[in-house]
Amino acid sequence: MSNGFDDFYAIIPAGGTGTRLWPLSREAKPKFLFDLLGQGRTLIQSTFDRLAAIAGMDHVCISTGERHVAAVEEQLPEVAPEHIFAEPAPRDSTAAIALATAVLARRHGNNIVVGSFAADHVIRGKVAFVDAVRQAVETARAGYITTIGIAASRPSTAFGYIHEGQSLADEIPDAPDACIVERFVEKPNAATAQAYLSTGEYRWNAGMFVMRADVLLDHLHQYKPQLARAIDAIADAIIEDDRALAQAQAEAHERGENARETVDVADFHEHRDAAMNKYWQSLEKIAFDYAVAEPLSVEGGVAMIPGDFGWDDIGDFNSVAALLPSVNERNLKVLGNPDQVVTLDSAGDIVVPDANRTVTLLGVNDMVVVDTPDALLIAPRARSQEVKSMVKMLDESGREDLL
Amino acid sequence: MSNGFDDFYAIIPAGGTGTRLWPLSREAKPKFLFDLLGQGRTLIQSTFDRLAAIAGMDHVCISTGERHVAAVEEQLPEVAPEHIFAEPAPRDSTAAIALATAVLARRHGNNIVVGSFAADHVIRGKVAFVDAVRQAVETARAGYITTIGIAASRPSTAFGYIHEGQSLADEIPDAPDACIVERFVEKPNAATAQAYLSTGEYRWNAGMFVMRADVLLDHLHQYKPQLARAIDAIADAIIEDDRALAQAQAEAHERGENARETVDVADFHEHRDAAMNKYWQSLEKIAFDYAVAEPLSVEGGVAMIPGDFGWDDIGDFNSVAALLPSVNERNLKVLGNPDQVVTLDSAGDIVVPDANRTVTLLGVNDMVVVDTPDALLIAPRARSQEVKSMVKMLDESGREDLL
Numbered sequence: 001m002s003n004g005f006d007d008f009y010a011i012i013p014a015g016g017t018g019t020r021l022w023p024l025s026r027e028a029k030p031k032f033l034f035d036l037l038g039q040g041r042t043l044i045q046s047t048f049d050r051l052a053a054i055a056g057m058d059h060v061c062i063s064t065g066e067r068h069v070a071a072v073e074e075q076l077p078e079v080a081p082e083h084i085f086a087e088p089a090p091r092d093s094t095a096a097i098a099l100a101t102a103v104l105a106r107r108h109g110n111n112i113v114v115g116s117f118a119a120d121h122v123i124r125g126k127v128a129f130v131d132a133v134r135q136a137v138e139t140a141r142a143g144y145i146t147t148i149g150i151a152a153s154r155p156s157t158a159f160g161y162i163h164e165g166q167s168l169a170d171e172i173p174d175a176p177d178a179c180i181v182e183r184f185v186e187k188p189n190a191a192t193a194q195a196y197l198s199t200g201e202y203r204w205n206a207g208m209f210v211m212r213a214d215v216l217l218d219h220l221h222q223y224k225p226q227l228a229r230a231i232d233a234i235a236d237a238i239i240e241d242d243r244a245l246a247q248a249q250a251e252a253h254e255r256g257e258n259a260r261e262t263v264d265v266a267d268f269h270e271h272r273d274a275a276m277n278k279y280w281q282s283l284e285k286i287a288f289d290y291a292v293a294e295p296l297s298v299e300g301g302v303a304m305i306p307g308d309f310g311w312d313d314i315g316d317f318n319s320v321a322a323l324l325p326s327v328n329e330r331n332l333k334v335l336g337n338p339d340q341v342v343t344l345d346s347a348g349d350i351v352v353p354d355a356n357r358t359v360t361l362l363g364v365n366d367m368v369v370v371d372t373p374d375a376l377l378i379a380p381r382a383r384s385q386e387v388k389s390m391v392k393m394l395d396e397s398g399r400e401d402l403l
Numbered sequence: 404m405s406n407g408f409d410d411f412y413a414i415i416p417a418g419g420t421g422t423r424l425w426p427l428s429r430e431a432k433p434k435f436l437f438d439l440l441g442q443g444r445t446l447i448q449s450t451f452d453r454l455a456a457i458a459g460m461d462h463v464c465i466s467t468g469e470r471h472v473a474a475v476e477e478q479l480p481e482v483a484p485e486h487i488f489a490e491p492a493p494r495d496s497t498a499a500i501a502l503a504t505a506v507l508a509r510r511h512g513n514n515i516v517v518g519s520f521a522a523d524h525v526i527r528g529k530v531a532f533v534d535a536v537r538q539a540v541e542t543a544r545a546g547y548i549t550t551i552g553i554a555a556s557r558p559s560t561a562f563g564y565i566h567e568g569q570s571l572a573d574e575i576p577d578a579p580d581a582c583i584v585e586r587f588v589e590k591p592n593a594a595t596a597q598a599y600l601s602t603g604e605y606r607w608n609a610g611m612f613v614m615r616a617d618v619l620l621d622h623l624h625q626y627k628p629q630l631a632r633a634i635d636a637i638a639d640a641i642i643e644d645d646r647a648l649a650q651a652q653a654e655a656h657e658r659g660e661n662a663r664e665t666v667d668v669a670d671f672h673e674h675r676d677a678a679m680n681k682y683w684q685s686l687e688k689i690a691f692d693y694a695v696a697e698p699l700s701v702e703g704g705v706a707m708i709p710g711d712f713g714w715d716d717i718g719d720f721n722s723v724a725a726l727l728p729s730v731n732e733r734n735l736k737v738l739g740n741p742d743q744v745v746t747l748d749s750a751g752d753i754v755v756p757d758a759n760r761t762v763t764l765l766g767v768n769d770m771v772v773v774d775t776p777d778a779l780l781i782a783p784r785a786r787s788q789e790v791k792s793m794v795k796m797l798d799e800s801g802r803e804d805l806l
Contacts, residue, residue, distance in 0.1 A: 362792070369781060371779060379765035389747060393745065
């Protein structure tokens with residue numbers, strides 16, 4: 001192993017609409033497809049860049065909805081088709097992570113280490129991130145399902161927390177910061193969050209998990225046997241497609257053809273499609289935390305590496321505002337072209353000019369203004385979280401066209 | 404005279420951009436072209452309807468900028484081309500009223516009575532309006548330049564006031580409510596406005612003037628001789644065009660043609676165009692109040708009829724809101740299609756959805772939201788008047804495209 005990551009594969013589950021970022025984020029174009037930091041790369045592109053730098057470009061896989069595959073391929077042309085897992089319908093993170101892991105294990109061996117990292121998180125501090133992943137991979141090799149805990153910088157009630165237990169430094173010398181996860185706790189209320197913070201023993205659960213493929217699949221069979229068997233069947237089918245494709249490519253090669261040009265990967269999904277049809281719809285919809293990490297933590301099988309990098313899940317426009325630089329001395333934030341925003345006696349606003357129009361604000365303070373071609377949203381920044389209520393209301397009133 | 408108005412001609416000066424109604428109202432499409440009450444007729448259409456009902460359709464003239472003639476013709480196809488006076492550039496109300504009066508006097512006699520009523524005012528109470536105009540016409544016939552004073556319903560600082568003097572009921576029995584105008588006063592400050600109101604002797608000056616053509620033109624020669632001579636010259640030129648047109652029509656008729664089809668009125672502007680070129684640009688830009696009404700009032704030559712009808716000049720979006728019915732129980736006002744506005748926990752807003760998009764408001768109270776295809780405005784209702792500052796700022800920053 002050259003850099004210590006040769007057996008490491010990254011999985012990027014790219015799901016979730018990002019309802020609180022409506023009307024920018026839509027069912028048809030979710031949050032991870034946007035450049036929410038205004039830095040020239042979308043969230044999934046940045047996530048890919050970050051993981052490709054560690055695992056290598058051909059060790060990064062993406063699980064996403066069928067309807068988003070085209071957009072993902074367009075944003076990440078460097079990802080090979082066999083590294084994109086298309087889901088016919090959302091079945092939460094357990095199915096996404098387990099299927100990618102099962103396929104990768106069949107392709108590259110049961111002892112590979114996989115790591116799952118959401119497509120729509122923001123991370124600052126590359127060195128600290130790489131070090132945390134490195135220690136997580138070492139800990140995973142030792143058999144632990146390993147999460148990376150985020151330093152809780154405030155008593156947030158928007159995240160679940162991880163209560164850290166005893167150190168694993170003696171057991172795993174190459175992961176000096178590893179410790180046992182005592183338990184996972186749900187999103188707390190404000191007082192509880194404050195209490196967690198004051199102990200210094202709690203970190204945010206960002207849903208990052210690193211583990212050996214065999215360890216994950218064994219635990220899945222233990223906790224969710226029906227789900228595990230269905231995933232195995234789909235993974236087997238994908239491997240059958242792999243073989244058929246490889247054979248077709250070999251035959252083309254023998255005929256002196258350029259197999260990349262004459263053999264279309266899209267023609268080799270027969271077995272997968274049949275297995276998906278048979279199993280996918282009935283798969284249990286459950287987050288990986290609930291299905292595996294939490295029950296296993298009770299048995300002492302989950303470890304944590306503290307991540308000392310900056311992290312944000314950009315849940316709402318207030319988070320977007322917090323991460324953007326101000327474009328004037330009155331703290332105006334613009335996601336887009338600042339020339340499309342004109343303000344007079346206005347401060348602290350976040351404007352998303354996404355409809356090629358001029359947005360003018362007169363005496364408007366601390367507001368969110370999101371201007372898209374078919375829908376405009378105006379709300380106080382402090383109520384950014386409630387944007388999901390607006391989306392719910394639109395849904396209930398039959399405005400699916402806007403969702 | 405059948406209804407007592409046979410010698411009465413109405414002039415509608417249609418000028419002014421309505422800057423405080425930006426971005427709905429623009430230089431290219433001013434306020435008077437909009438249906439600001441959401442009743443199916445634009446302001447100029449309603450003004451025309453109101454005056455045509457009194458004077459007759461063919462006794463209503465419109466003075467407007469050359470660039471707006473096409474829109475006016477489209478909105479008011481019932482107005483004959485010779486009743487639309489096109490101004491090469493805005494020269495305020497004195498030039499507009501004087502030119503229309505001078506032409507009408509040449510066409511219909513010096514003793515006709517003309518009345519000037521702005522294209523962008525809103526009036527409710529048809530019977531009271533007709534009665535006020537009737538009394539004003541009677542008073543005008545007696546030689547007074549006669550204004551209609553609006554009952555001051557609040558101590559507004561946005562309007563000039565008229566201080567009423569002694570009754571003219573004895574002198575003009577057919578205008579029992581007529582009185583002398585003691586003086587015109589400028590827009591007052593709040594304390595002065597309150598003081599005016601408490602006397603009961605002050606009314607708003609809505610710029611409505613009714614007068615005999617000869618009386619107006621004589622006074623204009625007295626106060627603004629240079630302006631009056633230029634107007635006379637332009638009016639003479641228009642009459643020359645009238646004659647040339649009439650001759651061409653007569654000749655066509657003799658040839659057995661339908662003159663309406665074979666003679667194009669637009670071809671008979673030669674003399675007018677030459678006179679406009681010679682005089683218009685250098686005309687003094689001055690409001691009729693300053694040029695004639697105020698100096699004449701000092702000499703006791705101006706009378707007032709109190710108007711007991713509802714009146715508004717819809718200066719800003721707060722005025723628009725005040726005149727629109729609520730579309731929900733939280734006092735939402737919508738100028739346009741209410742289905743294009745979705746609100747959640749929001750009250751007292753005025754929304755103008757003019758870009759075929761859905762406007763969504765979450766926790767937004769007492770705001771103005773004007774959504775047009777190239778510009779969006781957001782401001783508190785209480786700051787509606789300051790919209791003109793936004794327009795000024797856009798102008799100064801080179802955004803003529805948005806004005």
